Amino acid sequence: MSLRLIVMRHAKSSWDDPLLSDFERTLNERGRRNAATMGRWLAKMGYLPDTVVLSSSVRTTQTSERVLDAAGVVPAQISTKALYHAPDFQILRTLAQAQGDTVLLIAHNPGIGDFVSHFAAQPVVHPDFVRYPTCATTVFEVNAVTWTHAKFGENTVLDFVIPRDLED
Secondary structure, eight states: OOEEEEEEEOOOBOOOOTTSOGGGOOBOHHHHHHHHHHHHHHHHHTOOOSEEEEEOSHHHHHHHHHHHHHHTOOOEEEEEGGGTTOOHHHHHHHHTTOOSSEEEEEEOTTHHHHHHHHHBSSOOOOTTTTTOOTTOEEEEEESSSSGGGOOTTOBEEEEEEOHHHHOO
């Protein structure tokens, strides 16, 4: 079986508590709703991860919980501060630690947006792909036999969607 990578930016977070650090910010109502929407979409499309690799920030952790609950899966997890505001090359380095055939990767902009742009063999034609808004999700067929062999510029985009595309 080939490798599949699902890359998601964390859901919308709240700025309501000025005492919280950026790392500690939680999801707001829209973020909670969007994460569940994306989880249902993943399940509907059959894009079910067996491993999740995510930034250990509160908002990425909460995004993962909502997505996985809505998708109805309980995959293995790798939670690491190395993905907190990581640049694209650090994201690729962290992805190399993954196991399993289908990995859900959840991290932050601008690194996650740069990562998907560089990871794709062909650019995606969608008005929000370059901006990569919260909960944006790209699904790749990875042109590698193991995660350690995954490289930039060699992977086929199977799908790209944002919550607004799915919600009315």
